[in-house]
Amino acid sequence: MTPHHFLPAGPFTGRIRVPGDKSISHRALIFGALAVGRSRIAGLLEGEDVLATAGAMRRMGAQITCEGEDWIVDGVGVGTLLQPGQALDLGNSGTSTRLLMGLLASHGIAATFVGDASLSRRPMDRVTEPLSRMGASFTPAPGGTLPLAMEGMQPAVPITYRLPVASAQVKSAILLAALNTPGTTTVIEPVPTRDHTERMLRGFGVELDIREQDGERHISLTGPADLSPRDIAVPGDPSSAAFFAVAASIVPGSDLIIENVGLNPTRDGLFRVLDEMGASIERLNPREVGGEEIADLRVRHAPLRGIEVDPAVAPSMIDEFPALFVAAAMAEGRTVTSGLEELRVKESDRLSAMADALRVVGARVEQTEDGLTIDGTGGAPLAGGGPVATRLDHRIAMSMAVAGLHSESGVALDSVEPIATSFPDFLELMTDATT
Ligand code: S3P
Numbered sequence: 420m421t422p423h424h425f426l427p428a429g430p431f432t433g434r435i436r437v438p439g440d441k442s443i444s445h446r447a448l449i450f451g452a453l454a455v456g457r458s459r460i461a462g463l464l465e466g467e468d469v470l471a472t473a474g475a476m477r478r479m480g481a482q483i484t485c486e487g488e489d490w491i492v493d494g495v496g497v498g499t500l501l502q503p504g505q506a507l508d509l510g511n512s513g514t515s516t517r518l519l520m521g522l523l524a525s526h527g528i529a530a531t532f533v534g535d536a537s538l539s540r541r542p543m544d545r546v547t548e549p550l551s552r553m554g555a556s557f558t559p560a561p562g563g564t565l566p567l568a569m570e571g572m573q574p575a576v577p578i579t580y581r582l583p584v585a586s587a588q589v590k591s592a593i594l595l596a597a598l599n600t601p602g603t604t605t606v607i608e609p610v611p612t613r614d615h616t617e618r619m620l621r622g623f624g625v626e627l628d629i630r631e632q633d634g635e636r637h638i639s640l641t642g643p644a645d646l647s648p649r650d651i652a653v654p655g656d657p658s659s660a661a662f663f664a665v666a667a668s669i670v671p672g673s674d675l676i677i678e679n680v681g682l683n684p685t686r687d688g689l690f691r692v693l694d695e696m697g698a699s700i701e702r703l704n705p706r707e708v709g710g711e712e713i714a715d716l717r718v719r720h721a722p723l724r725g726i727e728v729d730p731a732v733a734p735s736m737i738d739e740f741p742a743l744f745v746a747a748a749m750a751e752g753r754t755v756t757s758g759l760e761e762l763r764v765k766e767s768d769r770l771s772a773m774a775d776a777l778r779v780v781g782a783r784v785e786q787t788e789d790g791l792t793i794d795g796t797g798g799a800p801l802a803g804g805g806p807v808a809t810r811l812d813h814r815i816a817m818s819m820a821v822a823g824l825h826s827e828s829g830v831a832l833d834s835v836e837p838i839a840t841s842f843p844d845f846l847e848l849m850t851d852a853t854t
Pocket residue numbers: 441442443514585586587588589591613737738
């Protein structure tokens with residue numbers, strides 16, 4: 420564990436670019452590996468989570484190489500993956516694990532999934548339950564977690580499945596299984612979640628039938644499906660831009676442009692909530708690249724006020740609550756969040772991790788079953804202190820690093836290693852943007 424003390428710093432000025440979107444990067448590698456032929460990916464996130472997906476796809480026969488800044492994937496096609504020779508170690512990455520379980524569920528191969536202490540605590544029954552209905556079999560550790568052995572079923576059986584939790588990972592796992600399943604598989608989403616899988620599958624030439632029915636989204640895919648290779652430009656990750664948007668909002672004198680940020684409406688909830696709190700965020704040069712909306716964000720320091728956050732916005736900012744809690748801790752008045760029980764099963768229990776961490780540095784926080792209530796400083800710096808426990812969770816680490824920027828004595832973290840899972844150059848970029 421490498422501790423780090425984040426000292427007060429700022430203002431944030433100039434122009435920065437955050438790394439590629441993590442969700443889109445995983446999918447680009449997986450779909451590229453399932454296409455027959457060569458796909459080229461620009462802007463892939465080279466974080467540990469995405470590299471774990473690349474490693475697993477290589478083990479199953481895809482050729483994945485780097486050419487300059489681009490990544491080249493020579494795919495093997497749907498239905499012809501190889502049996503991995505050893506356990507698939509997916510480190511800290513829930514997305515790699517759940518998406519790949521879906522993919523393997525409809526291939527006649529066996530695999531074992533392992534991960535770090537954080538991933539080994541996370542629930543897998545949300546994917547093993549629907550994938551078992553399709554014919555795959557699973558032997559998890561007691562409690563339904565990793566390490567987990569699975570055997571896929573070829574041919575698998577198509578299902579119609581209504582998501583009991585709002586989860587793009589579960590939706591995507593089932594759609595990945597559907598690619599090699601004869602017949603029509605339908606996923607019903609009562610609450611919309613990030614739709615990169617649907618957008619990108621269409622980009623790879625797969626036909627999807629998507630319709631609204633009684634306020635729910637029905638997504639149907641008829642397999643077996645073929646994917647055609649393509650070139651992909653990965654937009655900047657809004658979940659990474661979030662830390663800089665909050666930093667520039669709370670540090671006086673800041674005026675920062677974050678270029679090329681993905682603003683897919685299933686992902687941009689944090690920016691909308693910050694708008695409502697009084698932040699100054701301009702969306703400049705809005706455009707579409709590879710079927711995803713993007714823009715440059717100009718973020719200027721502005722006094723924030725506490726609000727009651729509508730729980731309906733949660734799926735579109737599910738990974739951004741730790742950053743929002745930091746903004747709330749410096750806002751004027753009270754911020755109330757609710758409907759966030761999913762945060763308890765992320766890389767850490769993010770409600771408890773953030774309540775503990777913010778209290779250590781002097782914020783006033785109450786934890787409820789499904790949210791946090793935070794009384795802000797009204798723009799004054801937090802006291803600071805630490806070390807705070809990052810609990811193998813990159814987003815806790817980066818959020819508390821941001822809290823340290825506008826504090827009296829800085830914020831010490833017990834470990835900065837987790838940051839490498841999604842944002843390897845975070846520390847460097849933070850220094851660049853404040854000097
Ligand atoms: C992701 C979906 C979300 C998100 C995760 C990435 C994805 O998880 O929290 O970081 O790429 O599909 P859930 O599907 O559990 O909501």
